[in-house]
Amino acid sequence: MNYKEMKCEESTARLSSVYLFRQFVARSVGETVALKSGILAVLLAAVWTGCVVEMGEPHALDVEAPYADEGIESRSQGIYRGPGFFQDVESTYPEFVVVNIEGGGGCSGVMLGSQVVLFAGHCWHGGWIEVTRDGIGKHYVDRVVKWGDTTNDGANDVMIGHLSSPIYVGVYPEIEPRIWVGDKVTYLGRIDGGVFTNRGHGIRHRTVSWIGSTKAQTNWGVLQRGDSGGPVLLDWSHRLIGINSYIYGDRETPGSLDGFTRLHDSLALSIQQSARDFGGPGTNVRIHWGR
Numbered sequence: 001m002n003y004k005e006m007k008c009e010e011s012t013a014r015l016s017s018v019y020l021f022r023q024f025v026a027r028s029v030g031e032t033v034a035l036k037s038g039i040l041a042v043l044l045a046a047v048w049t050g051c052v053v054e055m056g057e058p059h060a061l062d063v064e065a066p067y068a069d070e071g072i073e074s075r076s077q078g079i080y081r082g083p084g085f086f087q088d089v090e091s092t093y094p095e096f097v098v099v100n101i102e103g104g105g106g107c108s109g110v111m112l113g114s115q116v117v118l119f120a121g122h123c124w125h126g127g128w129i130e131v132t133r134d135g136i137g138k139h140y141v142d143r144v145v146k147w148g149d150t151t152n153d154g155a156n157d158v159m160i161g162h163l164s165s166p167i168y169v170g171v172y173p174e175i176e177p178r179i180w181v182g183d184k185v186t187y188l189g190r191i192d193g194g195v196f197t198n199r200g201h202g203i204r205h206r207t208v209s210w211i212g213s214t215k216a217q218t219n220w221g222v223l224q225r226g227d228s229g230g231p232v233l234l235d236w237s238h239r240l241i242g243i244n245s246y247i248y249g250d251r252e253t254p255g256s257l258d259g260f261t262r263l264h265d266s267l268a269l270s271i272q273q274s275a276r277d278f279g280g281p282g283t284n285v286r287i288h289w290g291r
Contacts, residue, residue, distance in 0.1 A: 050145035050159075050274050089188055089200030090135060094169035095238070096200040097136070098190045099229060102127025108190045108200070108230030110173060110240065114166035114282030116275045117141065119229030120243055120261070121149035121159045129161055133190075134199045139163045145274040147267065151246035153212035157261045158243050160271060162278040173231065174288040175268045176239035183208040184235040185218060187258065189227025189244060196226050204235050206258070214264065216242060217257045223247050232260045239288055 089096050099109040099119050109119035109131065117131050129141035141161035148155040188202045206218040223230075223244055232242040242260035263271070272285040 050147050050270060052274075052277075053144045053146070084204040084206075086202050086204070087199075089202050090133065093188055093200065093202070093231070093233070093238070094171050095173055096133065096188050096231065097131050097167070098133045098198055098200075099123065100130040100132065102129075106190070106196055106226050107228045108188065108226065108244065110188075110229075110231035110243075111167055111169055112160070112175075112240075112271070112275065112285045113172055114168050115163045115280065116278065116283055116285060117161045117163060118231075118240075118243060118271070119159060119161075120245055121146050121157045122151065122245070123229050124159060125149070131161070131163060131167065132198065136167050136169070139165050139167055143278060145277075147270070151215075151259065153215045156214050156267050157245045158263075158267070158271070160275060162275075162283070166282045171238055172286070173233065173238040173240040174286045175263045175271065176234060176241045176288045176291065177263055177265045177268045178291040179208060179211060179216060179234075179241045179262060181208055181211060183241070185241065186233045186235050187218075187222055187227070187230065187244065188233075189223060189230040191224045191226045194224060200230075209257070211262065214261060214267070215245065215259050216262045217248070217259045219257065221247050221258050223258050 086092070095111045097109045097111055097117060099107045099117070101107070101124055105123060105127075107119050107123035109117050111131075112118050124144070124146070129144070130138055131141065132138045140163070142164045143162040144159055146159035148157050149159075151157055184204070185206050185208060186202055186204045187206060188200050190197050190200060192201050203222050206220055206222065208216055209219040210217045224247075227244050228246075230244045231240050232244060233240055240263060242262045244258070245261045246259040248257040248259065268287050272287055275283045275285045
């Protein structure tokens with residue numbers, strides 16, 4: 001990966017104290033990634049602060065790479081093939097995409113505009129990012145803003161990427177910051193029976209059972225590695241309440257919980273502003289405040 005620049009920038013809802021370093025320590029694997037050009041400015045600020053990264057040209061995708069999302073533990077199944085399961089994701093939720101990472105990583109994602117993709121922060125620790133799925137071709141990210149990459153409550157495990165070429169899908173979701181225990185939601189992800197696919201799978205009618213400061217959970221585990229970053233929407237709508245982040249438990253049974261980063265008020269506003277800061281068309285992110 002040829003980094004042009006890696007830095008955190010101040011903007012609306014981003015706070016102070018910038019420190020300059022020559023290297024970035026990747027927390028998840030303990031590796032040090034040297035910057036080939038430019039510098040890294042680490043912004044120590046509030047939990048909703050984003051880090052802006054300018055990215056170089058991608059290399060060709062290794063299509064044989066064994067995609068594996070490091071943030072969600074292995075499961076016996078992917079999106080659970082139980083009541084509410086469906087496969088017509090691209091026609092029902094055309095905003096759904098899959099995200100491939102240099103080195104063999106793979107996650108799920110959602111388009112917020114024709115040139116803005118949202119997915120889980122723990123999916124990416126450097127390298128190129130490819131956004132694709134059946135029917136839309138391959139598109140590459142040239143800039144990202146990252147808010148966090150851990151699954152614990154109190155951290156915003158999300159990031160957005162700016163695409164060098166647009167993806168026109170007709171429908172883009174509205175961020176819905178307000179959720180309540182008892183809400184019925186739909187999960188989308190790329191995994192089918194433990195296999196990485198280039199299309200989406202979903203399940204409806206999951207019930208929100210717990211809401212924390214930045215995370216929320218539903219009462220039935222349906223996700224697997226690779227579903228991270230996929231959208232969580234209010235049932236039968238395009239109102240986006242969260243992004244798949246983690247599971248707790250090892251079976252698709254009650255007591256095995258799916259956790260997602262909820263797009264609370266301040267995070268939603270920061271995502272919206274950061275997308276605008278990319279500039280150009282296809283960067284208008286909508287928020288639904290009427291609930």
